[in-house]
Amino acid sequence: MHILVVNDDGPPNTRLSPYIRPLVNELEKAGHQVSVAIPAASRSWIGKAHIIEASLTAHYVHPDWFRGDGSWDESYESEENNTPWVVIENGTPASCTQLGLHNLFTDRPPIDLVISGPNHGRNASTIYNLSSGTVGGALEAVFCGKRGIAISFGSKDPQPDDIIQAAARLAVRVVLHLHTVWDERVELYNINVPMRLDVESRPVLYTRTLPYYWSRGCLYAEAEVQSTPKSKLMNGVPNGVPNGVNGVDHEHADVNGVLTNGSSEHCNGVNGHSNPKQRHFKWSADLSDMKKRLQESEEGTDAHTVLNGSTSVTALRANFWHVPGLEGPLYLDQ
Incomplete structure (x- = not known):
């Protein structure tokens, strides 16, 4: 299978984007061809945005040339488009998906699946799903006629390598399972993986999205x-x-x-x-109210599941659907 990986955290970075390289390594270890298109800088909280007045520059960068801060040694930048990693200046997760599907890897077979992530932290609840650049990258895949899966690793705290590796192994297993048994009613899946050493032995559960609305202006x-x-x-x-x-x-x-x-x-x-x-x-961002609501979330929701140490899989459709029954003319008061 040929898999396109995009993200919203940018190039491999010890502090901001520590999870993408281990996931790509696990996908390749499982025998899949992986192409990577990522923004040059963090694009969190940007949803499915495109920056329409900015020109995009694609840098073909070998993954071994990245430094720990997300920069790379430009003296080794590939002169030919023969590396599977591309960093895009002014890129967003959605534009990385667009370019990755249609422009950057034309010498490779067609892409079968788009994975967006792994995000550095959870994406659970309606606000996170609708704001997340990680989910936005998967949404863009749907509108390009491809299956999309958003993956988030549920902690922003530094994690030891063995926990990151366990999360990456489990994420790959879940992705391959979902691709095999894909429900045709589903357009994208949102996966949240808790960061714990025993994650591979913990349950993986279908969940519903926790509804959440801002209680005050706190961003x-x-x-x-x-x-x-x-x-x-x-x-x-x-x-x-x-x-x-x-x-x-x-x-x-x-x-x-x-x-x-x-x-x-x-x-x-x-x-x-x-x-x-x-x-x-x-x-x-003051997310204290949201964190309290997530902690109190109901069993069966994405937030409750991942906070209680299990992996959540939320099946989504990529639309704001109309409310059934509200049809026909509106008779306005005179």
């Missing part, structure tokens, strides 16, 4: 941005800035030449007009 926090003192501005531009073009400091300006370093008193360089008030926010 972003206001960021403090240091303001440039008014006395140091001339026509809204810091004095003595050598890299300004047309009077604009591009380290502190947006695409319109407007200063964006946090002060509502800064001018935009045109007739001394002040900018509107600005507030700045940064990604600062």
Whole structure:
């Protein structure tokens, strides 16, 4: 079988993407041909997004050339497209799936299955499934007419090699079983594997998705941005800035030449007009409420299963389906 592997954690990285190489090794050990297309940087929480205004550059990189931080020795970058590992600048899991299926490995046989992952951490519950780049890579496979399987290894904590190897071995067994007995009603499977040494002897269970909704705004926090003192501005531009073009400091300006370093008193360089008030926010996910809900999740859900040490397999369809019975005209109140 020819398997395409994509992910949202990027190239092999001791801290951010420690699981992809062991899974690929196990798939190859089982006798399968594996092609890998991965983003050059982490693309977590991006779902099935494509970055439509960014050009994508594909680097063919031998897996032995990666360093522990996810970079690679560019002096050994393959001059020919003969390595099964490709790293894509500006890539997302979905674009890696698209390019992997249609553009990058045309000298190889057609791809039979797309595996997205293994994610560095769980993807259980509706919010994770709909936000996850890992699940997004498998969703993209479905819309390209292929079977997709998303795999997540359920811990972001550093894991010893023997636990990672056990998870990879079990994941390969589950994948091959699902491919053999694939239910035609299913378009993709979402697998969550707990990280424990005895995982191969623990149950593997079909599960349903835990429904979850944000109880409050908890993904972003206001960021403090240091303001440039008014006395140091001339026509809204810091004095003595050598890299300004047309009077604009591009380290502190947006695409319109407007200063964006946090002060509502800064001018935009045109007739001394002040900018509107600005507030700045940064990604600062507070998932404490979600973690509590996952801990309290009902038996039979993906979250409950993986948190209790078993592997969850959730069969999914790749759609937002309409609500049956709501049909026909709407009679609006006059």
